[in-house]
Amino acid sequence: MVNAILDEPRDSGMRVMLLDPFWGAWRSAVLDRGLAHQWAQCERTGRLENFRRVAEGRDEPHEGRYYDDSDVYKLLEACAYAFGLEPGHPLRPKVEEFIEVLERAQAPDGYINTFVQLGRPDQRWRNLSDKHEMYCLGHLIEAGVAYWEATGDDRLLRVARKAADHVESVFGPGLRKGYCGHEEIELALARLSDATGEALYRELGAWMVAQRGTRPSPFEEEVRGARRAEVGDTPDRVEVEGTYDGSYFQDDTPLLHQREPVGHAVRAMYLYCGALDCFGTTGYAAALEQIWDRLVSSRLYVTGGIGSSAKNEGFTEDFDLPNEGAYAETCAAIGLVMWASRMSRATGSSRYADVMERTLYNAVLSGVSMDATEYFYTNPLASRGGHLRQPWYDCACCPPNLARLLLSLERYAVSVKGDEVTIDLPIAMSLDHEVGGVPVRIEVQSEYPWDGKVTLTVTSDAPVRMAIRVRKPEFSVRWSAEGPEGTDLRIEDGYLVAEGEWRTGDRFEIDLDMPTVWLKSDPRNLDAVGRTALMRGPVLYCLEQADLGFPTPLFAVDPGHEVVVERHEDPRKARTLRVFGYQESPEWGGRALYEAHTGGLLLPTSVPFVPYATWANREPGWMEVWVRSALG
């Protein structure tokens, strides 16, 4: 494979500038505080120093966990997006210097992994199931592509490509059968092909997707005997009574035959993304649709979070969705956003993007504090006040994953295919691209997610034929849409489509209702029975003790009473909701611990509900998403 020099980034087809105050506030926090905070944490914990140790040939031990390199790569990817948004971002000199360290840390043959390079040179590719070498390289590749696309600097991409070439020299058809215990490199290899125009990377990723789950698995031997003794932190969950059970790694059966989401949730999401990226719509779409249906019908939290169990950081049984005990890892939610976006684009159906939106506005954002310097690894739907955000984690996959997602939101908001522009998030933004050589700008005016009025205005040097597709969110049932004269207006797979000839000044006006809805869960989700959750548009709300002055379990909502929408100055919680219900009377206190139930001790009261994404940003206290309903 020729390690061709890349002259300049390929045009992604569209330049998107977000103008949305909601996302603007979240992204500003990441840009202004989060990135520097995370860089400092990577410095403090040796994550950066490990690379310097290798680069300088220092005989020093590796610090931290064996997959820590990946956190650095994800942070570099986030920085790439940041530098695209703010070329003079203060972190840039440090990052540019650090890329040199990476160049020197890479072995002559392209291998790079500080855990192995620092004192364990014999362990290269010896423990695919657990040691995350390819996983780390996948994130290196994503960072390299992003950095090049955002800045035009291809140094990191060269490192990444050299590493990918090395992987290709070891694994593949006719070579060793192997893939990583933690999927990621598959989607990264596809991305590398897109960036470089070199198809072989995608083919390698496709081979890994297809090999996974066939027998014998490369993991089988590893998880027994030798490796177990060698590695302290092998997951117990890969063997069931002596028989290899690869479901933790989605390695139990080929993906083509899988029918439900199993195992570690982040791993599963990355595999599904890799399958779509490597095979397109012709490969795994049918299998993935079945997995998807199972997920959304029985294993998806109302927050959009997934992977309910701490045991395997992943999936369990249908309807096993505990609230306080929810795992719902932030990275799993991010993975679901990635998968859902790809599914919508692969199938053309908005139903996937509906879930993407739910997850993005709720399960993802809950993972980061409003100042972007504290995080949740797990995202429960109820708390007694003991679930606190942390500035960092030993296993710190989530913070940089959040940063890279938030700073690349454009990729999920809008896409273009030929003369078709698809808007999945109808948020305020400005879109520039060319149709048939004619520069076209689409400006989207919107106060989404707080208001449903969306106006798209076209500016074009000459009339252009194009279709503008705007997702009609699932929650919106009373909507209107009006395109300019000369366009054909229709609804198609959940999208409002205006297609025809567009001229400067043409407007596509959409008005979505933004209903406030009390939700009920399928009663097989036993943890939500007798409870109700409040959504307004895509935003899920919760009840926090900080607003109540008393613990949340004392409140029961009356879903029959009107909910009053109130304004808040922070654009991330611009609408709070005043809810009416009943508070357990505090007068009881001081009487016997247990007494006859006489009823009549409930005080009518109203309390504010706040967006779930903003919880745990004030003093610690109880929180509930599923609130007791006075209706039962």
Next chain:
Amino acid sequence: MVNAILDEPRDSGMRVMLLDPFWGAWRSAVLDRGLAHQWAQCERTGRLENFRRVAEGRDEPHEGRYYDDSDVYKLLEACAYAFGLEPGHPLRPKVEEFIEVLERAQAPDGYINTFVQLGRPDQRWRNLSDKHEMYCLGHLIEAGVAYWEATGDDRLLRVARKAADHVESVFGPGLRKGYCGHEEIELALARLSDATGEALYRELGAWMVAQRGTRPSPFEEEVRGARRAEVGDTPDRVEVEGTYDGSYFQDDTPLLHQREPVGHAVRAMYLYCGALDCFGTTGYAAALEQIWDRLVSSRLYVTGGIGSSAKNEGFTEDFDLPNEGAYAETCAAIGLVMWASRMSRATGSSRYADVMERTLYNAVLSGVSMDATEYFYTNPLASRGGHLRQPWYDCACCPPNLARLLLSLERYAVSVKGDEVTIDLPIAMSLDHEVGGVPVRIEVQSEYPWDGKVTLTVTSDAPVRMAIRVRKPEFSVRWSAEGPEGTDLRIEDGYLVAEGEWRTGDRFEIDLDMPTVWLKSDPRNLDAVGRTALMRGPVLYCLEQADLGFPTPLFAVDPGHEVVVERHEDPRKARTLRVFGYQESPEWGGRALYEAHTGGLLLPTSVPFVPYATWANREPGWMEVWVRSALG
């Protein structure tokens, strides 16, 4: 101290024969199956063999945990009661043979502890805080006294007394300051004094109670440095940020100054019992009353269980009473029965015996299966079906503790003081004693706890002056009582008292109402808010999936609807309760996981509630004590 030979057991003042079908069924299971099962488990796990190893001087390591001797002693105590009830009990030959082993295992100076004797002779009394040597001896003493009282055989008592004499030669005023990290020997020493007439034992116990919590604690040095390294399983909980915190052992402050129950719940109960047994009513009653009030007002489960946390097997904060996560160790409930009984007798007030009864009929009995061969160590108030009874535990304190309590229930049911007979459990039984040299029999006819009609009939060779006191249970609000002519009838400290001259045929007729009550908890117990629990008389009920065919969370009770009492053939669940309420409609299934809350999906239905004590005796499934109330 003279190791006097004991000629025959002292008269306990009264011979009690239980005739109660409820307790009869539980006790028969223990007599017929439980004891042999437990003996076999002690054999299987090396608990018996450890003693044989010592007795035969075998150079073999100790098997099991360092406190396992105590399980054997508790089982011997249970066997003692069994042989009193059934002199020809099939286990008797084995037990009699084993007592010889104990005689030979005891060191010439009286020391006995197989964990130390097998390979650790230098560790005698080196680790008082953790190693349970005196705790084990306390149970040896109780077993020795019980065996002698029940059978007249004083061999075990001699071993026990020799061990007590050894303790007295090491610890005490003017000797080493020391007491055990796990209380027990204090109450046992008092019992030994009662049995032998030798006051010095009680004085040693009293000294230990009084020394506890003074500074410096003998534990302080142990829990730091050396001992930590030496002992693998030291509880972490004894140091808080470098400062010795003895609250786990109730060693933080002298008991006289304690105002709330703290630390490990079983330890706490045994300490309180020891204080009362060693000091009588003049010592610690005032402090204990305050501790009691705190316990029952904020730290007592509705089952009568205590010690809500697994962390310290004990007490936490007020109103911290999780249902599914309840620890509520069986031994702690047994300890509370022991303490409550002593409190009632020390103060004359029935309010303590009311709690004893609640705990006995619910939290204690839930710890044993209906065939007495499987046990609960912890007793949650809710389960998802995963909390299963076990035939034994590595830490097997509970099974033999249950056996000895159930087979000595007479001690808790009734007491006599001079010409005053006090009945705390108005169950069917026959009582024989002498008043002023005249033999008197009192026969109690009753179907308690299922029915409140209690008739006491006196048979006496001559008229006798006596007072018969029968506890009026707290739950009974509409009661009647009628004594024979010539007796004075009054209510005193919660007891119905008939005092005067009694002749053969005289009857004391009591009719207690047995109300079915929906209970509500103080709302500061946040885990019970919006829920209600059902009691009938002293019996707490629960909802089990085995009766429903669907998981319990789907049911919400209508406490406004009448509860129907139904009959069951098993005397341990002779009254089940049919409850009316609403079931979440199963029709929802198959629709979306989350939908708008439209209400109206509840099906009116009725379901049986069964006594909590009998739960988990059928196929595993969900269980709830605090059931969702449709009233809120």
